Amino acid sequence: MKTYRNRADILMWICLILFIGNGVSAPIIASAEPDESSKVTLTWDELQDLLDINRDDVRLTWEEFQQLLKQTGDDVQINYSVKNGFVILPREQFRQLLERMKPPPQAVPKSPADYIVTKAEYKGKMEANNTDFTAIFYFEIFEKEGGGYQQIPFLPAGAALAEVTLNGSTALVTEKGNWYQLTTSEVGKHRLEARFFAPSDLNKGPKIFELSIIKTAVTLFELSIPLETIELEIANAREIEVIPGNGQTDIKAILPSTNSISVIAHRKYKPIVEDGQDSSDVEEKIPSKIYVETFNLLSIEEDALRINSRIKLNVLQNSIPYVDTQVPTGYSILYVKQKNGQEIRDWQTSETDSGTVLRIPFDTPLKGNAVVHIIAERLFEKEKIECNFPGFEVIKAIRETGYIGAEKKSAAQATPTKIDQLDRIDIKELPFELINMSKRPLLFGFRYLRHPFNLELSIARHDELPTISSVIDMGSVITVVLEDGKLLTKVVYTVRNTWKQFLELQLPYDSEIWTVYVNGKRENASKNEEGTVMIPLARSDMDGDVLNSFTVNLMYYNKGNPFSFIGTRKVDFPLADIMISKMLWSVYLPQDYRYLHFAGDVEKEKMAGTMNLLMGKKRNFDLDMVSTYREAAQSLEKVGGNRHQTQSEDHAYSLSFSSFKNNAINKSDMAAQLNNEADLDQMIQTEQHKGLGQPGSAGEFMKIEMPTSGQLYRFNKTVIESEPITLTVRFSAPWTIIIVEIVIIFIILLALFFSRRIIFLIVGTIYGWVASWESFWNFVGAKSGMRTCLFVGMIIMLYISKLLFFILFILFLTACFRPGWLLPKQKELELDVNQEPVSDVQNVQEEEI
Incomplete structure (x- = not known):
């Protein structure tokens, strides 16, 4: 079957080459004779190598591979390898996966309601x-x-x-x-x-x-x-x-x-039409009836009290070409709008004996319902002022009712000091039409039934404290420490920014920037006079009231001293001028060393604890485990959605997950960290290829190959605000640990030898003390005593160790039902009670006979 397929592929490629050759050479032959020097002759083997016909594997990107798995099912056992960032599959297995492909499941929409x-x-x-x-x-x-x-x-x-x-x-x-x-x-x-x-x-x-x-x-x-x-x-x-x-x-x-x-x-009002009088003239004399309902929103701003009055008019019996309103003293009209938000530009104010009057004209005489918005303000002249609001009164209105609500848009504090002809009501009792005019919670509410009324406010302005305008929600950092002393660091910041132009970073001495990406776009970093790295920032988009975040990706490297057989190594965390809410720091160390202690002002995972390190515990990581880490990241995301884990996902989870004593890391952050660790090698290779041909880029001259294996440890810290963080690693070669262990054992044996008399004396004392408790040991050796001791031990171990409690429980059940299994066997001398004892004289006579 395989030979047949290869022959069919060869035949297809030959037909394709002949077709292309005919299509390309036909116009050339029509115009000129072919030049013998332009021909290229290939042997069959060379043609196979050129077309890669006999290749028995298929190369896929990781995204293509994941999409393929989604359409074939999770129960497929796949043998694949990862090389240069590509997934390598045997061609036969790739064909089997294609046969198992199924269309992605269509989600059944959930009903919006019953x-x-x-x-x-x-x-x-x-x-x-x-x-x-x-x-x-x-x-x-x-x-x-x-x-x-x-x-x-x-x-x-x-x-x-x-x-x-x-x-x-x-x-x-x-x-x-x-x-x-x-x-x-x-x-x-x-x-x-x-x-x-x-x-x-x-x-x-x-x-x-x-x-x-x-x-x-x-x-x-x-x-x-x-x-x-x-x-x-x-x-x-x-x-x-x-x-x-x-x-x-x-x-x-x-x-x-x-x-x-x-x-x-x-x-309707029916006028009396006299003889000889035109009815249209009488209609003009019918007085209009104006009913008004007003919703007043008072906005307390930094330097002014702004009024947004929504006036609902209901004109009956006759039409009116305009409406006049009384403007409160000290207020300036900013603009007037219609219900649809379109501005009315022909409004005008005039001074009368009663004060300022605002005239609002209509395009056509109004009869029926209409809504106008009046926006006005009153400026503050002092730090603490007293201002009043008597409302906008519609002149010639038969009845006018309304509501007042206040909102705060600054650090100014408003307190009602005098209330005249107003009823104070709960905020919940205000009409939704007034509540929806503000995007902020209202401070207080009033209701009035008629004019005149008056509301006096005492407004005190306070200085505003600066707030954080930019924050790094998550800092994901991966540092690769090579045996020759080089350090390569990948930084991924999740940033929310409102106005800050640059992210200022203090990197370790002699660091070289490799790549910078801001919101997925490549950027160029710069340095100021103090040597601080400046990375241009984007502005976060608003999604309603939520400020969206974006990522800042940075990769840099610096040189250091090579590892010796024993010593310490310091690794510095990049210092940012923006507060970091939380960070995860993965440190990748050479494989052929024992790490004895991690010190620094960070919290280390439990595996990186000193006792665990001295006991030989470690987390190995190599490039063959990239797929395992991706599975672990996927399992964390699935577990976050309450999905049952498979056995392979449990194994990947246990190998890669980090637990911290104080600062708990949620599953989504850990999944992102695992993906960043798995993508590091592929990113290095990609950037090295991109760096070629770009003058001044680090990728043009730096060639770093990720070590095939190493040890990986993670560290955590919350709320980092312009504080330097240094991790100190104490290490030694494995053979030095063996020598130290041999020396310690020799010293212990030597101390035991010279202290043997004291040891014998202590052992003898202990033996005598134990022998003095003979009655207790006899009690323990009995059935009832053994059961009593096991039961008491169970009660004690219930609060100390579940494992020891379970062992004692099994022993207790055995002592209850099969005590002979636990008690030592004793040889008893059985005597016949009916047999008389034999004397020594009889024994002598029997011997002589």
């Missing part, structure tokens, strides 16, 4: 004391885990139900929480129709009808009122159509998502 009411239609006919309504609800019920019934509220319990049908059949309706609820177990799209009566009163005004409803995306409302000479409005309606005639008025409206419907009616 049900969704998409549309509601309300059609009613108003009588004197009630309104006959027919409501139609369109909704969809999603399948619920475990099945069961859904309860969907649709009308308030204050309505009187006459009939309710679901998809044309009688519906099951219950009452719960002051709402009528539909109870059903069916899923899918449904249509619910309900006929009910709601209370209304035509004699009261101006609000003649109000109904609580459920929020829906589409809400349509129709109502017939048995009055013709009225003006109608519906709160929050986006589109209203009023059709008077035949002694009644029909109104149709489209409402946004709201939880209530309110209908307000005003009876």
Whole structure:
């Protein structure tokens, strides 16, 4: 099979070469004869080497390899190797993986809710004391885990139900929480129709009808009122159509998502038309009725009190070309806007006997509803001032109510000192329309029912303390210490920056920058007069209120003294001028040395503890373990998502994970550190290739090969703020440790020899003391005594060692059921009680006979 495949590949390559040769040489032959000197002759072996036809393996990047594994499953056993940053697979195994490939699983979208009411239609006919309504609800019920019934509220319990049908059949309706609820177990799209009566009163005004409803995306409302000479409005309606005639008025409206419907009616004023008088002239003399509701947001800024007043106008009976408002004394108008945010430019102020008046014109005479925004400010002249706010009063308004809320945008402190004709209310009682005007929490709230009112504030300004504008959330550092003294350090900073232009770094003496990447783009570092390395920073993007982070990647190297057979080595952490919240520092050391102690103002992992090092514990790392570290990083990410680990993932996890006593490192940071360690060799090779041909780059002349094996230890520290960090490593060659151990053993034996008399005396004393407790040992050697001692030992070991507790528990059970297994066997002399003892004389006579 393999020979057949190779022959088919060879035939394909020959056809491809002939096709290309014909396509390229045809126009040349048409124009000129071929030159014999331009021909190239290759043997078959040379052609095979050129096309790499007989290659039995496939080279993939790590990303391609991971994508292939995702589509073949995790249970596939794969034998692969990593070379020069590429994954090498046997061609036969690559073919098997291709056969097992399956499309990536399509995620099943999760339902957004148990049900969704998409549309509601309300059609009613108003009588004197009630309104006959027919409501139609369109909704969809999603399948619920475990099945069961859904309860969907649709009308308030204050309505009187006459009939309710679901998809044309009688519906099951219950009452719960002051709402009528539909109870059903069916899923899918449904249509619910309900006929009910709601209370209304035509004699009261101006609000003649109000109904609580459920929020829906589409809400349509129709109502017939048995009055013709009225003006109608519906709160929050986006589109209203009023059709008077035949002694009644029909109104149709489209409402946004709201939880209530309110209908307000005003009876029209009918002027008396005298004989010979034009009715249009009388219409002009009808006075307008202006109703106003104002929402005032007071923003306490560093040097001014800024006012944002949202004035909602409702003009009845006649239209008005403009509206006049009284401006509070000491306030300057900045601009006036319409409801849609478009600025009104034709506004003007004038001085009158009562003060400054602001006139706001309309493009067309206004009749009905309108909203205008007035933005004004009052400057502070002193450090502590007293200022008042009497509000913007709409002149000629019949009724004006409103609310006041205050927010703080600076270090200034505002305290209400005098309140006149205002009711202080809780912030939660303020309308959402006013609360949504501010992105900050409000300080206090007031309500007023009429003008005039007055609010006096005492405002004191304080000096603001500088805050941290830039921070390094995570510093991931990897230092490779070579046996000849060179140090290569890779730094990955996760930075959030608002305005800082440069990251200033103090690197070890005689350090050379190799590469610098900021937010994925290659940058050039510089030095100032003091020798500090300056790395240009990007600005973090805002995602809502969250400041996004970016990475700063840096690689540098410096020289040092070669390792001797015994000594110490100091490794410096790069010192940044930005506070580092936490850091992980991996130090890669030569393999052929014993490391006795790590010292420095960092926390070392438990494996790097002095006792563990003296006992011979270490973490080996070589290039063949890159895949293991990647598996460990993936297992950490999966465990963070509560996924069960496989046996191979557990093994990789135990080999690579670091645990610290004080500063716990979360799994995502450890996974990122493992990936950085695994990518170091590939990054070095990539940058060495990129460095070629770039004048002045370190990669142009520096060639560093990662050692094939070494020892890897990790260190941790939190909250680093411009403080130097140095790690001191004490090491020695293995043969020096052996010599020291032999010398120690010899000294111990020599001390024992010269102290033998004292030792014998001590042993004899101990033996005599033990012998004096003969009754105790006899008690322990008995069955009951042995069980008692084992039980007491179990109680003690329960709080000391679980392993010893388990061993004593097994021994206790054995002593209870098989005590003979634990007690020593004794030879007993059995005597026959019926046999008389033989005397010595009889023994002598028997011997003579």
